[in-house]
Amino acid sequence: MEPEDVFRTLADGTRRGLFERLAREGELSVSALTAGAGVSQPAVSQHLKALRLANLVGETRHGRTVLYRANPEGLRPLVDWMALYGRFWAARFDALEDLLNRMDQ
Template identity: 40%
Template sequence: MRENKPYRDVFDAIADPTRRRLIELLAGSEEIPLHELTAKFDMGRTAVSKHLTILKEAGLVLDRKVGRETRYRLNAFPLREIQDWVAFYSKFWSTNMMRLSQLSEEKDE
């Protein structure tokens, strides 16, 4: 295994709606204990933990122990890969919207 590098693809990690919701919850707070995260879902602690593990494997979540409690926080840096990917393809949307606008103007004339 690679040192200090995530071993799960970030796209795979955010593919699940539950994991995207966990990211949203963690983005709004510095740290959240597992029991508080679990309370936000209609599933058990083990299921939430499994989702958090996948996010951890992708480098999106960091955790630390405080006594018997595990607290989680977001590491948004890996989301940059997704932002860059979307930005690359956004130029195609811009081009298509300009073409559509031009066609609309030509039709109106």
């Protein structure tokens, strides 16, 4: 997955809001997500499809309800991009990696 996909998918506030709720609250059904999303259920389904195509959420069907959850690994392209193009941050990321390596030993 390219940074392009992740940036574009998270650029919309409503869609990013859905991801945020899933990240905070864990597994949620479409109905649960629709309540409080401020848009219709089809709109939510369309956003969830976009998030799924960007590998940012996963789904499991339970009978007639579908539970969605955030897939944090989908954020990896963003992490990588920041490490590459953050420059100012990059040095600090490197320092972080050093720190992590030392912590892991």
